[in-house]
Amino acid sequence: MAKRRERAPRQADVARLAGVSQSAVSKVIAGGAEATRIPENTRRKVMAAVRELGYVPNMSARSLRNKRNKLLGVHTFEPVFPHARESFFFEFLLGIEERAEELGYDLVLFTSTGASDGRRRVYRDGVNRLNIADGSVLLGAVTDKGDLARLASEGYPFVHIGRREVPGAEFPCVVPDYFSVTGEIVAMLAEQGHHHLAYLRATFGLEPYEDRRRGYVEAVARLGLEDRSPGARGESGLTTEWIEELIRGPETAVVAESLPLADLLAAELRIRGLRIPRDLSVVVLEDLTPEVTTPWVALQIPRVHIGRTAIDALVEVLEDPDGAGQSIVVPCSVVSGTTVAPVPR
Known part of the structure; x- marks a missing residue:
């Protein structure tokens, strides 16, 4: 197994160890007139931290500061x-x-x-x-x-x-803070009397969807809500069996990770003579583009x-x-x- 490479210490690390500002560290390391304006005690703290951490200034990066092409x-x-x-x-x-x-x-x-x-x-x-x-x-x-x-x-x-x-x-x-906004959505549903929820999980395994899932699980637990859905257990998609169980069960609201899942649910409900939100409330955890015509309650990213x-x-x-x-x-x-x-x- 390859050994994990440790990152080189940075000026921020030096400042943290010395208990001074990063600006002070930069001036001490740069030397010259700027360094002389820093109190001697501060300079000693900075240099001691430099030696302890083995910090080496990034000279190539510093030289690029004045050689950029904008x-x-x-x-x-x-x-x-x-x-x-x-x-x-x-x-x-x-x-x-x-x-x-x-x-x-x-x-x-x-x-x-x-x-x-x-x-x-x-x-x-x-x-x-x-x-x-x-x-x-x-x-x-x-x-x-x-x-x-x-x-x-x-x-x-x-x-x-x-x-x-x-x-x-x-x-x-x-x-984008998907964790917090998902929690806000769950709290909004709870305020409207929805205590039995179902989660429709997409197949995506990306970090933004992990953040949504963490936000949902945390909010459901914090607010004392119930969710017995396959999605809450980590299963993706929407099956006919679960739709039938959903209709018979106590759930009054569904949180869908994606628009295709919400659309599929809406179509299956219509086939059975049911309507959103009369029979089931639905929220979509996506930022919907303007061409989406259904007025879903959804999250919005300030893109x-x-x-x-x-x-x-x-x-x-x-x-x-x-x-x-x-x-x-x-x-x-x-x-x-x-x-x-x-x-x-």
């Missing part, structure tokens, strides 16, 4: 053209473009790194094609985690939209804001390559609709 990259792991406006990613791209322009950066969109299996990758023939940009924002559902690990190990500056966990690699993400935040986070990484590069969690909201009704008294 060009930021955007890499999508799925195609976004020619139907970008209808794409889930369109509003992310709007926010990215708006904020980059405000900060005086140009953008380059990487769209031609597709492999023979249809997946888009950063590397081609072993070469990181993003290197023409100072740093890049990466986004997409089917992220290549091997690429993320390699980018992180090489020190290439990037920010990922959406939470991604890669063993042995640390990098900043801008994360333009997230795109803007990703650019700010990337520029912060470029300005301080030795910084911690912390991930940012962005709140989501609940979209009102007509698919939830109070339980009759």
